[in-house]
Amino acid sequence: MRAICRALDLTVQIREVPRPEITAGHVLVKVHACAINPGDKAWLAGAIPGAPESLHDIAGVSGAGEVITLGNGVPPRYQGKKVAFYRSLKFSDHLVGTWSEYAQLHYLHCVILPDDANLEEYCGSLVNVITPYAFWKQVIEAGSPGIICTAGTSATGRAMIGVCKTKDLPCLALVRKTSDIQSLETLGATQVLALDAANFEHELETLAAKLGAIAVFDGVGGETLSRVAPFLPQGASIYAYGFLGGNQPFCIQTSQILIKGLHISGFGNFVSATVQDNAWSKSPRRYQQHHSLAAF
Template sequence: MTSGIPDSIMALVVKQDGYNPNPEGGIHFETMEPYLEFKEIAVPDLAAGQVLVGMAMAPINPSDLHFLKGEYGQPRRAGKPAGFEGVGTVIAAGEDPYAQSLIGTRVSFAATPDGTGTWATHAVAEAMLCIPQPDSVGDHDAAGFIVNPLTAAAMFEEAKAAGSPGIVLTAGASQVSKFIVALARDSGLDSICIVRRDVHNQVLTDLGATVILNQTEDDFAAELTSTMKERKPRFFIDAVADATSTQVFNAMGKDSTWMIYGSLSPETPPLPNTGELIFRNKVIKGFWLSPWLSGAALDEKLAVFAEVQARFSDGRWSTEVGATVKLDSAVETLVEALADPRGKVFIQP
């Protein structure tokens, strides 16, 4: 142990345990009070390979919100700080030399089961999983460095490996979609973005989106059909999982994959026409970053980290920033901040 450890940690801690027995889906909240409270907690002892990070900033991702509802791939633990990722500076470390070497370093990191959440003044992280950041990667980009960028990069690699000439994206103007649009352009693949509003079309076009389809337009079904015929994408990366998703997949050609990574809609969509699965060799599956992070080979992960860092450093990728809320008032202000359509919401100590 070294000095620099605070007397206590102030954090937004989870109020409920386990899973929601009756999942409602979606990420809409009327109020945060049943789910989160601002509270003082003790500073955990650091294991040899752990570091204590003085938090600078943490993003609010859809996965955080599903988790708070008890509708994510891991159970809630009442009394533990929320927040899956963030950026900050290492102020103390366990006895392991590599952990010690990180003291004073600005790092991005994702919370682990043995550590603590990032919506706090300080968080405990695994030194081996910290990603030191150069000054060229700003706090907003560094705070959301892992969940969205790595999800985008890992899913894009799977689409590319499937040999598809293009990728269809729902929530087409989301952060993950925008990252994928840029990756697709750089690899010469089509990107077909399904959006609900036209406000982000210029941004998507500037990033290199091939086709933008507004699902609320009267001619959506016809445009969808003709786009699928012309572009023949065989990979569908879906954040929403609603009836429009089923419609999109039904319109895609044979040998297509529907990969669901988010559940932004509370609706349960119908299965595609069974003929699409039986006669046209189409497959439905999911994607979750967590097993990818623990399962992918280290060199594969390092290559993806380096790619993400390079893209944020030179501006090919950037995080669209919405509201920023303060840790001590987030329980009251978060719902309104999340309604802000400008971009991602962040929490600052």
């Protein structure tokens, strides 16, 4: 079968690779559509140590397709079904990435879709739901009364609004333009603030304090986060999960970190409590350190 693979020199190649032979607990999926996420680009660049590997270094973590073969132990209900999948939920020696004609992954990586589902519409959906759900679970355990979502109109940001609405967690969504507010309100968002508002900083500070939004779900970084950080509540924590701001630097005075007691850390599915399991430490297929070093 043909697949898009990462070479040792971190270039991308189209290769002919063996079609996977089904193994216990896994499904073989005929891939119909797959997404290109920012995480895919980072993996291709060798910038995600600890990410699950794929046989033959096949790229791609998200996709949608049809299950054609079941391994031993897989519930029969998966046979012939359309599924959306995200291969990075569980370490396995038998993973085959999604940027290929056929993908192999554990059946628990898949969500069965309606028979009439448009697979292109679902090919990147699962990761965009898991990320905000995993974040919600983490901040609830940490005792945060509310959150701020900096990438409100992104796919993950929209899913975050849905999670917060379902879980009754106050969420302040940030958008770039005032004209973007209505689209989020249609989804059920009750607190949306535009970066182009004349009194943005004052409203941010007021609303964040009112909602107790001490956890920041940041998918932008750069200039946006630089504007947001000084106006966060005391003791707020910033969790960076993405970098839609590109190479823009995040700038803040050290005194702000000290005086406000700000905490800044990364957030990723691979190491979240939602995704973590014993397979993390047991699997011999680990990210190769020389790949990471080559990226620099």
